[in-house]
Amino acid sequence: MNTLQSVVRRRRAVAVAGVVSAGLLVLSACDKPTPMATVTVGSDSVNSEATCGGEGDALKPADLTQCLKDKGIKSISVDPDETVRFGVDPEIADKGWTILMNGQPLTDTSTKTYRTVPGSVFFNAQYGAQGNSTLVSIKEGEKDTSGLWNFKLEKDA
Numbered sequence: 001m002n003t004l005q006s007v008v009r010r011r012r013a014v015a016v017a018g019v020v021s022a023g024l025l026v027l028s029a030c031d032k033p034t035p036m037a038t039v040t041v042g043s044d045s046v047n048s049e050a051t052c053g054g055e056g057d058a059l060k061p062a063d064l065t066q067c068l069k070d071k072g073i074k075s076i077s078v079d080p081d082e083t084v085r086f087g088v089d090p091e092i093a094d095k096g097w098t099i100l101m102n103g104q105p106l107t108d109t110s111t112k113t114y115r116t117v118p119g120s121v122f123f124n125a126q127y128g129a130q131g132n133s134t135l136v137s138i139k140e141g142e143k144d145t146s147g148l149w150n151f152k153l154e155k156d157a
Helices: 002-029 061-067 090-095 119-123
Strands: 037-041 044-048 074-078 083-088 097-101 114-118 133-140 147-155
Touching (some): 083 090, 119 133, 119 147
Parallel strands (some): 074 147
């Protein structure tokens, strides 16, 4: 009986090892997710992986232009009297990041993981706003852009 139990235990151990190995193989075949960027207004937040790039390689200017036209952009409502908070993973911050509004730099490059901007800025014509929604992007990289995270801010009046 003792031999039978040890045979059963060995078979179970081999089966478990096979399942673990298969799981690791499946995981290694997956693409590594890109770092995350988050926009928070009050208690509401949206976050996203990179819309374009985010994997360390410099993007071409034509790719950036196309990326700014992407349709599947997450949106968040913004009361102009609220503060808009931007947060990025340390991987983005280490390379430096800039907040863009409708494709134009709104802030200087930062290596911090967190920044705030008054909500009214995103709907002020003086800063290039048009209408009740604004495309806001987080651009990774000080000189060469290696990633772009896009968000749509919609005026909540």
